Amino acid sequence: KAGVTQTPRYLIKTRGQQVTLSCSPISGHRSVSWYQQTPGQGLQFLFEYFSETQRNKGNFPGRFSGRQFSNSRSEMNVSTLELGDSALYLCASSTRDVQETQYFGPGTRLLVL
């Protein structure tokens, strides 16, 4: 089975712009979660989608949003980028069952100038 894929792998944006990141889960997985990783804050949960519905949301401002499509692919969007949004954005997929392992993609490295 192919693993979790994320596109693009690297992005450079300027403050005020917006960005969309994409995540394709492992085939058959219906849950997709997003995380932000920074040196100072570590890994922080952004949100989780299951069957096109947001099931859980972390403590991030409304500039961070996401969605999930009927094929389980997910996108996250960050509007009005700030310097502090520079981070590695990781998505993870799993089956519906919360007992199951979460599998992570390689991440998208976002640099905001």
Next chain:
Amino acid sequence: KQEVTQIPAALSVPEGENLVLNCSFTDSAIYNLQWFRQDPGKGLTSLLLIQSSQREQTSGRLNASLDKSSGRSTLYIAASQPGDSATYLCAVRLGNQGGKLIFGQGTELSVKP
């Protein structure tokens, strides 16, 4: 609020040593605990998943234990190799929050040849 702590933050050992990484969490009402490995600039690789009802899991040279009542987990690495050099992260999953994982800050391991 669940908090996850990993000690030590960094560890350097000579090749061949057995070592133990520690993870503690403040709320024992977890669903499961997962250990991950992260190589620099890369995504997370799942190592072991321990359900709340289990005491330990083993995979090759790795053994993870879980003591829910004391809020602790350990990852034991036998006969360490330079290829084990990476950051090791533990994460807990709460039963009432779907797929959300709460991560520790990680232990950066360096195994010297």
